[in-house]
Amino acid sequence: MTTPAHPTATPTPPSLGVAAIGYAFMGKAHSNAWRNVASFFDVPAFEQKVLVGRDATAVAEAATKYGWAESATDWREVIQRDDVHIIDICAPGWTHAEIAIAALEAGKHVLVEKPLANTLAEAELMTAAAAKARARGVQSMIGFNYRRVPALALARELIAEGRLGTVRHVRAAYLQDWLADDQSPMTWRLRKETAGSGALGDIASHAIDQIQHLTNETVNEATGTLRTFVTKRPGNQGPEDVTVDDAVWATLGMTGEVGASVEASRVASGQKNSLRIEVYGTAGSLLFDLENLNELRFLDATVPAREQGFRRILVNEPEHPYLEAWWPQGHIIGWEHTFTHQVRDFLTAIRDQTPPSPSFEDGLQIQRVLAAVEESAANRSVITPVLQPIFAAQGA
Incomplete structure (x- = not known):
């Protein structure tokens, strides 16, 4: 009995064919990046081959609008196409593992939105598949796009250069208000079986990735609290139970004796x-x-106290990360550019055959931290302080 050969990575063709799976919020952001990256950066030749979605009419309209040559509704057929070399997964988290593993086994390079998966078990399977594929020259990357904010990339450089000395602690707060209204309707993002978690996986994952990426240290302990303030939301058939968190608070211990705190909320009005x-x-x-x-605000604590104070660095000089490709200094860029930088880095890694960052291993590490925070929130002990009446300490 012979063992079937594993598919091998196709040698880099004259033009890489790209397929994106998902055409809603993230699909639109990623499509914008694919449509514009070659206009500003030196990247390998590629083509926007196909946009994939479940609704044939809607995905066809999106494909035309976003610059894709065609649309499709079956991702399994798309990943088997010889003219498709890159799979960009912009679909919800519950689909990530199945699509990514199948694409990697088919020899396709894979970019997948964060978080890596809905569960730790799925993330582990995806990371194992990525490691096997990497040995065959197939690249994979997770989309923590805030690593590509020029100001944050500059912050990482300054920390690595020792400008902050020894980092002692980091605070990160990611706050949104799109669920602050109790009558905001039910969505897949509010169901554990489809979203995995709420603010924890959706936005706290970005904060945790930044804490590790900026400091080059790793979270090795976590305590957490999760809260769901609105337990039911209006659904198509009446009120539905919300089964994920609205907000999360976490205290993190890290290598290098760095302490960190994370706060994330989707109900922070304003x-x-x-x-x-x-x-x-x-x-x-x-x-x-x-x-x-x-x-970016920077304080140099090595100068005399009489000269100290946070100074504003406007990060738009050609010497700053990524900005040599954009506009003359003084002309700012926006949130959407982070996805363009992400695609640029992924294409460059494929061309140069270098491991892109963040890797699936990085995504798995974040998933482990998320799981630890969730477990801590479920199992933590609660100590109620004993309050003494104020007058008890006073004489009669």
């Missing part, structure tokens, strides 16, 4: 898409807010 990161070291500090993504 906060539209605010990811705030603070990094404090012995020689300086950094502040960042995604709602001002072209700016």
